[in-house]
Amino acid sequence: MHHFFSIAFSLLAIIGQHVSVQTTERRSERSSSRIISLLSVExxxxxxTLRTKSMxxxxxxxxxxxxRVEYPxxxxDDTALNGIRLYCADRSRGVISSIxxxxxxxxxxxxxxxxxxxYLSAFQLRVESPQGAGDDTAANNIRFRCSDGSELEGDGTPWGYWGNWSPTCKGTGICGIRSQLEQPQGNGDDTALNDVWMYCCA
Structure with a gap:
């Protein structure tokens, strides 16, 4: 259970998120025709709830x-993994933006x-199953596989278990993301990020 002092911070974050989402929606409309496959895990x-995709x-x-990780x-009330940011680069490996x-x-x-x-081409989630009367955290960490065959593990938290890998991208690589996020629960049990989908482009 998060304390009252976090409410003011949450309100500021919500305002910031609102501005970010408006930008994300415009970028998604411009780029959706490039999507050729969707990656998910079980x-x-x-x-x-599912949130706006960002491309x-x-x-x-x-x-x-x-x-974005809340460590123990x-x-x-632990929430563990709160967000995933992707860094987008062109074929010369010049980073253009983050989403x-x-x-x-x-x-x-x-x-x-x-x-x-x-480029990133597949992913795997570490997720804690429902804890009943205990403290739920849902998603805790993520791994990515790159198109060169290397694997990268995030600096997340240790609860839960790794699931199976997603399918591998059809196309050049991952080009977008959409999260499933639980809103703050007030006096309830917060879990923040629960699941994620990745988009692949030609």
């Missing part, structure tokens, strides 16, 4: 990622993990 958490600019693909807080679907309000952003070459 072990995502069950809470929250890399035309001609760019995700070559790296960072996570002891005697309190994210909506993100939870707790934690901090980790350092960026980069593919040695190529």
């Amino acid at each position: 072990n995502g958490g069950r809470w929250g 890399c600019p035309d001609g760019t693909y995700a070559t790296g990622f960072s996570l 807080i002891g005697d309190g 994210e679907s909506e993100t939870g309000y707790w934690g901090q952003w980790t350092d960026v993990k980069w593919c040695p070459s190529g």
